[in-house]
Amino acid sequence: MSERYQPGLENVIASETGISYLDVENEEIVLRGYDLMELARTVTYLDVACLLLDGALPTAAERDVFEERIKAEYAFPPQVMSMLQLLPKESHVMDVLRTGISALASFEEGQELEDRSKAANTRKAIRLLAKVPQIVAGGYRAITKQPIIKPLESLSYTANFLYMITGSVPTPMEEAVFDQSLIVYSEHEMPNSTFAARVIASTQSDIYGALTGAVASLKGTLHGGANEAVMKMLLEAGSAEALEALMLQKLARKERIMGFGHRVYMKKPDPRAMLMKEALETLAQDKNEPELYQMCVVGEQVMKREKQLYPNLDYYAAPVYHLLGIPIDLFTPIFLAARTIGVSAHVIEQHEHNRLFRPRVLYNGPRNLHPEKG
Numbered sequence: 001m002s003e004r005y006q007p008g009l010e011n012v013i014a015s016e017t018g019i020s021y022l023d024v025e026n027e028e029i030v031l032r033g034y035d036l037m038e039l040a041r042t043v044t045y046l047d048v049a050c051l052l053l054d055g056a057l058p059t060a061a062e063r064d065v066f067e068e069r070i071k072a073e074y075a076f077p078p079q080v081m082s083m084l085q086l087l088p089k090e091s092h093v094m095d096v097l098r099t100g101i102s103a104l105a106s107f108e109e110g111q112e113l114e115d116r117s118k119a120a121n122t123r124k125a126i127r128l129l130a131k132v133p134q135i136v137a138g139g140y141r142a143i144t145k146q147p148i149i150k151p152l153e154s155l156s157y158t159a160n161f162l163y164m165i166t167g168s169v170p171t172p173m174e175e176a177v178f179d180q181s182l183i184v185y186s187e188h189e190m191p192n193s194t195f196a197a198r199v200i201a202s203t204q205s206d207i208y209g210a211l212t213g214a215v216a217s218l219k220g221t222l223h224g225g226a227n228e229a230v231m232k233m234l235l236e237a238g239s240a241e242a243l244e245a246l247m248l249q250k251l252a253r254k255e256r257i258m259g260f261g262h263r264v265y266m267k268k269p270d271p272r273a274m275l276m277k278e279a280l281e282t283l284a285q286d287k288n289e290p291e292l293y294q295m296c297v298v299g300e301q302v303m304k305r306e307k308q309l310y311p312n313l314d315y316y317a318a319p320v321y322h323l324l325g326i327p328i329d330l331f332t333p334i335f336l337a338a339r340t341i342g343v344s345a346h347v348i349e350q351h352e353h354n355r356l357f358r359p360r361v362l363y364n365g366p367r368n369l370h371p372e373k374g
């Protein structure tokens, strides 16, 4: 048995994969052979979803068929939505999402839930693509006692997702920015949530269980939960000067600043953050909110100066979502909705080339104790 122990499994190779790889040295996020940043600038989220599931980019006609397959799965079990409506309004939307995804599993018919074949897992991934955004938007509306907005099939997948959240059909520019954010959130090699999903899938458990585990992982502020924390910090500060002061106070108290640092990029920029920074600049101009962009840039400079830390995706995705009129409580759930396809691809791969995850420990507890007799 290897005695090498890496706390947090830092730099440990946990799996072989053909899905994605962070080539930090060359500042490239490789996604099935493509550069994620190039994909985000040139194709749509559904193209990337197809690429993740099938291993190849679709033609325009194939992408249309894929979109139709998703829309054909828009029908949502009313029992699940009624159940979500019973949850207390204080519930975290990630908990609502966890409950909703878990409950959806019970509505798979026949042997479908237990079928681990690639074809069956792909069908379930497509159903999840259709239904997870409805749990995000509808679940939030359910607990906040707002009317639930049903999907509009005449809208694109991405425009409909935003429409179900805000109640307004997005402008082409809003749709494009939101779509780009979904692409950059879609897949990222082996983050904690994907690892959790693969560990669960490795017992031959089903895709819903694996995704439910990923939701629980992604909720934490050291992972997906950071995007909500970022927006709260930006709103609390309210101006560039106040943000600088707030960050310095937090750093003096040895607190972490959400949206900065990354286990893999470490002291290098997260390319996705830079793309969202561009999107924020464009959106801020369009919405006549240049101060928000300026404030974020100042925050970035402060962290570079004080800690040599760069922003991660969550730092710039948060203000983008804010300007799109999305409530903060939905930021992390949207991350999960976008990541559903990446996690699904990993579950499919895990089931196809499975070996049970079962590591060992470095035991540091006592030994040779005995219960007292009598």
Ligand SMILES: CC(=O)SCCNC(=O)CCNC(=O)[C@H](O)C(C)(C)COP(=O)(O)OP(=O)(O)OC[C@H]1O[C@@H](n2cnc3c(N)ncnc32)[C@H](O)[C@@H]1OP(=O)(O)O
Pocket (backbone or CB within 6 Å): 008, 221, 222, 223, 224, 226, 255, 256, 257, 258, 259, 260, 261, 262, 263, 264, 307, 309, 312, 313, 314
């Ligand atoms: C899309 C995503 O999920 S990206 C991640 C989103 N999460 C966040 O933004 C949360 C804030 N960031 C962090 O907490 C960390 O950078 C993590 C969890 C993402 C990565 O952490 P790790 O790889 O475990 O690094 P670790 O926690 O060992 O930090 C290394 C050093 O950098 C410091 N550091 C790292 N991130 C931050 C931060 N955001 N603010 C302040 N200091 C930080 C640590 O305090 C530590 O300093 P020290 O060596 O003086 O003690």
Ligand SMILES: O=C([O-])CC(=O)C(=O)O
Pocket (backbone or CB within 6 Å): 185, 187, 188, 190, 191, 192, 223, 262, 263, 264, 312, 313
């Ligand atoms: O890779 C990670 O550890 C976290 C992250 O950025 C992501 O999941 O997008």
